[in-house]
Amino acid sequence: MASEFTMRVWRGDISGGEFKDYRVEAQEGMVVLDVIHTIQATQAPDLAVRWNCKAGKCGSCSAEINGKPRLMCMTRMNLFESGDTITISPIKTFPLLRDLVTDVSFNYEKAKKIPALKLKAKEADGTRRMYQDDVDRVQEFHKCIECFLCQDVCHVIRDHEDNKPDFAGPRSFVRMASLEMHPLDEEDRRELLKVDAGLGYCNITKCCTEVCPEGIHITDNAIIPLKERVVDAYYDPVVWLMNKLTGK
Amino acid sequence: MANDKYETHEYDVIVIGAGGAGLRAAIEASAAGVKTALICKSLLGKAHTVMAEGGIAAALRNVYQEDNWKVHFRDTMRGGKMLNNWRMAQLHAQEAPDRVLELEEWGALFDRTPDGRILQRDFGGHRYARLAHVGDRTGLEMIRTLQQHAVHKGIDVYMECNIQRLLKDGDRVCGAFGYWRESGKFVTFKSKATVMATGGVGKAWKFTSNSWEYTGDGTTLAANVGADLIDMEMIQFHPTGMVWPNSVRGILVTEGVRGDGGTLRNSEGKRFMFNYITDYFRAETAETEEEADAWYEDKTNNRRTPDLLPRDEVARAINAEVKAGRGSPHGGVFLDIASRRSAEYIARRLPSMHHQFKELADVDITKEPMEVGPTCHYIMGGVRVEADTAATTVPGLYAAGEVAAGLHGANRLGGNSLSDLLVFGRRAGQYAAQYAQNLEGHPSPDDDQIEQYAQELLAPFNNDGGENPYSVHMALQDCMQNLVGIIRTESELKKAQTEIASLKERLAKVTVEGHRQYNPGWNLALDLESLLTTAEATTMGALERKESRGGHTREDHPGPDPDKYGKINLVLRRTDGEFSLSEEPLPEMPEDLKELFEESK
Ligand SMILES: Cc1cc2nc3c(=O)[nH]c(=O)nc-3n(C[C@H](O)[C@H](O)[C@H](O)COP(=O)(O)OP(=O)(O)OC[C@H]3O[C@@H](n4cnc5c(N)ncnc54)[C@H](O)[C@@H]3O)c2cc1C
Ligand code: SF4
Ligand code: SF4
Ligand code: FES
Numbered sequence: 001m002a003s004e005f006t007m008r009v010w011r012g013d014i015s016g017g018e019f020k021d022y023r024v025e026a027q028e029g030m031v032v033l034d035v036i037h038t039i040q041a042t043q044a045p046d047l048a049v050r051w052n053c054k055a056g057k058c059g060s061c062s063a064e065i066n067g068k069p070r071l072m073c074m075t076r077m078n079l080f081e082s083g084d085t086i087t088i089s090p091i092k093t094f095p096l097l098r099d100l101v102t103d104v105s106f107n108y109e110k111a112k113k114i115p116a117l118k119l120k121a122k123e124a125d126g127t128r129r130m131y132q133d134d135v136d137r138v139q140e141f142h143k144c145i146e147c148f149l150c151q152d153v154c155h156v157i158r159d160h161e162d163n164k165p166d167f168a169g170p171r172s173f174v175r176m177a178s179l180e181m182h183p184l185d186e187e188d189r190r191e192l193l194k195v196d197a198g199l200g201y202c203n204i205t206k207c208c209t210e211v212c213p214e215g216i217h218i219t220d221n222a223i224i225p226l227k228e229r230v231v232d233a234y235y236d237p238v239v240w241l242m243n244k245l246t247g248k
Numbered sequence: 249m250a251n252d253k254y255e256t257h258e259y260d261v262i263v264i265g266a267g268g269a270g271l272r273a274a275i276e277a278s279a280a281g282v283k284t285a286l287i288c289k290s291l292l293g294k295a296h297t298v299m300a301e302g303g304i305a306a307a308l309r310n311v312y313q314e315d316n317w318k319v320h321f322r323d324t325m326r327g328g329k330m331l332n333n334w335r336m337a338q339l340h341a342q343e344a345p346d347r348v349l350e351l352e353e354w355g356a357l358f359d360r361t362p363d364g365r366i367l368q369r370d371f372g373g374h375r376y377a378r379l380a381h382v383g384d385r386t387g388l389e390m391i392r393t394l395q396q397h398a399v400h401k402g403i404d405v406y407m408e409c410n411i412q413r414l415l416k417d418g419d420r421v422c423g424a425f426g427y428w429r430e431s432g433k434f435v436t437f438k439s440k441a442t443v444m445a446t447g448g449v450g451k452a453w454k455f456t457s458n459s460w461e462y463t464g465d466g467t468t469l470a471a472n473v474g475a476d477l478i479d480m481e482m483i484q485f486h487p488t489g490m491v492w493p494n495s496v497r498g499i500l501v502t503e504g505v506r507g508d509g510g511t512l513r514n515s516e517g518k519r520f521m522f523n524y525i526t527d528y529f530r531a532e533t534a535e536t537e538e539e540a541d542a543w544y545e546d547k548t549n550n551r552r553t554p555d556l557l558p559r560d561e562v563a564r565a566i567n568a569e570v571k572a573g574r575g576s577p578h579g580g581v582f583l584d585i586a587s588r589r590s591a592e593y594i595a596r597r598l599p600s601m602h603h604q605f606k607e608l609a610d611v612d613i614t615k616e617p618m619e620v621g622p623t624c625h626y627i628m629g630g631v632r633v634e635a636d637t638a639a640t641t642v643p644g645l646y647a648a649g650e651v652a653a654g655l656h657g658a659n660r661l662g663g664n665s666l667s668d669l670l671v672f673g674r675r676a677g678q679y680a681a682q683y684a685q686n687l688e689g690h691p692s693p694d695d696d697q698i699e700q701y702a703q704e705l706l707a708p709f710n711n712d713g714g715e716n717p718y719s720v721h722m723a724l725q726d727c728m729q730n731l732v733g734i735i736r737t738e739s740e741l742k743k744a745q746t747e748i749a750s751l752k753e754r755l756a757k758v759t760v761e762g763h764r765q766y767n768p769g770w771n772l773a774l775d776l777e778s779l780l781t782t783a784e785a786t787t788m789g790a791l792e793r794k795e796s797r798g799g800h801t802r803e804d805h806p807g808p809d810p811d812k813y814g815k816i817n818l819v820l821r822r823t824d825g826e827f828s829l830s831e832e833p834l835p836e837m838p839e840d841l842k843e844l845f846e847e848s849k
Contacts, residue, residue: 013765029493029609041718045769046762050291052459055499055604057388058294074607097430098766108292108407116400117355128352129364135357139382142357142389146293182355 003082033072048099059147141178150208167198170208177222260684265445267295268669269649271394276677300387301502303379305663306344312376317341328657335635347670415693422691432764440684453624454729457500464782466651479629481789487562489623491580510585514574521554524565580621638676648676658798713757
């Protein structure tokens with residue numbers, strides 16, 4: 001059961017470019033990335049696209065499909081009607097390199113600024129004990145595949161380029177939350193969160209949560225608890241400490 | 249002085265590849281105090297290791313006190329059909345637990361036992377529940393932990409930088425040459441020691457669980473500077489890949505499904521694995537469904553389910569069922585966990601499988617069986633290394649991870665790769681740093697050589713042969729899939745050799761369009777060279793090994809040949825682009841270790 005589509009794909013680099021139309025057939029079960037590969041193999045061998053796993057596990061193939069930030073390898077063609085025109089553009093928030101590939105180094109630079117975990121001493125018997133109930137919610141954050149779709153969609157940097165130096169973005173908040181809530185962590189990141197990472201810029205629109213392919217509750221489970229910690233800390237260091245000790 | 253036409257960096261140690269092995273090597277080298285760089289052809293954190301699902305094998309003894317390194321060692325050797333390098337298997341089993349605990353120190357959060365320690369799960373060929381895991385996304389946990397640790401240590405990372413040649417100074421490797429994907433510009437790395445950690449070769453096959461990166465670069469680069477390759481015929485076909493829809497065929501379905509209670513059935517609903525228990529594993533395998541099912545709860549009084557025989561056995565069995573007409577509608581068999589475990593359990597233990605089937609195949613694995621079949625997954629063969637130091641046969645060059653050979657012999661057990669990366673990645677980093685510290689003077693590659701390489705890499709732009717790189721790649725995948733697959737035979741292997749030779753001619757005529765910046769057509773044209781080289785090596789080894797063992801099954805030589813091929817590695821050496829093959833005896837296991845195998849005879 002093949003169906004026909006027009007793929008309107010952005011071609012170009014920082015010096016300029018345009019959308020080009022490619023007519024393609026999609027076989028049953030195909031995803032957008034398959035169709036892009038078909039275009040590469042038959043019509044545009046130099047079409048630049050980033051991908052690795054084609055299984056939704058590596059977070060490389062982020063793009064905007066009909067304007068929505070998504071993974072190309074997890075977007076089935078049967079979402080669309082045969083005959084449709086589908087627009088594929090590179091993610092907007094990061095500088096374009098070529099075609100569908102952008103420069104995502106912003107995210108790696110932000111990651112460098114997050115201090116490592118500081119674990120408390122081991123148990124008397126030399127082991128580390130942590131219980132499933134305590135690690136569950138941190139494991140949610142560890143599901144992040146670094147697709148940066150949340151960073152792409154966040155208006156703080158999507159619409160305001162000049163905020164970039166002061167705002168680490170939802171992906172970084174997820175990571176900071178995972179460190180903060182690690183059952184054995186002792187590091188104090190309050191200053192970092194409030195000042196360097198710009199947590200205050202976030203006005204909880206939840207757009208990041210909506211696009212996360214891993215279904216991480218970025219706002220409810222990471223950002224809001226972090227905001228509470230920062231507020232508590234500034235008004236009441238004792239409350240902060242209690243939260244930290246009880247793992248809240 | 250290196251050619252100053254090109255961007256040049258100088259390091260004590262460069263590590264090529266940023267999967268588990270490369271990251272672990274770089275962390276160790278850097279900790280030894282030498283200037284270290286990490287180079288990878290994708291973004292950091294996207295290497296193949298991120299895809300690993302089921303877990304890391306290590307005899308932590310958190311679930312079964314009876315486990316210890318000797319049992320793990322024995323399982324690994326038997327799973328590898330005794331072709332393994334015994335010393336590597338010993339070091340691996342002894343050191344894996346410490347390496348896993350170290351990950352926990354660096355922030356990894358594994359699933360927990362009720363008493364708060366690392367939980368371990370069952371996997372094929374492992375006597376006890378041994379795999380530390382995080383649901384079915386263990387590789388993600390591992391790579392992220394190592395990645396963040398490396399970043400905190402301030403290691404220089406060169407991402408989307410594709411290495412195409414190793415540089416030599418006399419008989420030593422003294423650096424590497426490649427290009428930036430972003431700009432297409434060339435870059436030279438000068439180094440005292442180089443660690444190869446580039447992973448595998450699976451993209452030479454059509455149905456594979458492997459990503460685009462698996463083009464055999466490291467194997468080829470090493471062979472080109474004179475390093476020995478061994479066991480190249482040993483390719484693992486994982487028994488359970490997706491088979492439908494066609495576009496996702498090959499994507500992995502973790503062995504964890506069977507580890508957590510899933511079972512294989514044919515079109516008649518029969519659990520056919522009971523019909524495929526070979527003598528080799530009979531004593532340790534359950535004979536009835538009752539015993540198999542009871543084993544999940546009580547391993548002391550029951551034997552392991554045949555669903556969890558080593559991968560080579562299961563893959564051949566599925567192949568045979570399909571051939572006999574008892575397959576599923578799309579040419580696989582059924583993998584059923586829905587009727588055996590609760591929906592809640594499945595969603596908790598196997599979240600990404602649940603997600604993957606729902607999104608890609610409209611199948612709800614908590615309600616219906618999956619359709620699965622063999623997919624090209626892993627290469628046991630590769631660059632020959634010294635067990636303790638991970639040194640290759642070329643001075644200054646080390647190798648670890650999937651690109652290296654020896655540990656897994658003829659067949660790798662699930663979970664033994666992630667532990668391999670940690671154990672031997674660390675050792676490679678340690679010994680490469682030591683080598684660099686002891687080396688006097690600066691690495692000095694040959695300028696003219698570099699210039700020649702640059703010209704070679706640009707050739708596809710200047711070529712007017714008109715051949716399309718994508719077509720050559722697809723032709724190679726068809727060839728390897730059809731002629732050098734799970735079941736092999738002399739006439740087909742010879743045919744494959746002829747086809748590979750003609751594909752090499754077509755490669756010489758490949759023309760690429762456009763410019764050098766982020767041009768996948770050009771990138772593929774260059775990768776084809778290593779794809780064809782490794783395909784050639786695999787085919788050569790497969791033709792020579794006239795027996796069936798592990799990942800190598802010959803229809804025309806169906807049994808193992810313990811007196812001849814059971815005692816040798818096939819060694820490949822490349823000079824002036826031509827491989828030559830020789831047979832070399834396996835390293836001899838010491839008596840005290842041999843005793844571990846007596847009871848099972
Ligand atoms: C789907 C799947 C699931 C798996 N599950 C498990 C499991 O549960 N347990 C287990 O033990 N094993 C598992 N494996 C196997 C295991 O994941 C791999 O064997 C292992 O991750 C390989 O690690 P590596 O460090 O050797 O290489 P990789 O992680 O593949 O890294 C290779 C690196 O080399 C770089 N590279 C390659 N060529 C070049 C070049 N020319 N220039 C520069 N850089 C280059 C790449 O960019 C990459 O950074 C699984 C494999 C797959 C495919
Ligand atoms: S919730 Fe905050 S971080 Fe997320 S998109 Fe909105 S502003 Fe950005
Ligand atoms: S939090 Fe979700 S959307 Fe953001 S980078 Fe991670 S996986 Fe992607
Ligand atoms: S290619 Fe890995 S997530 Fe899409």
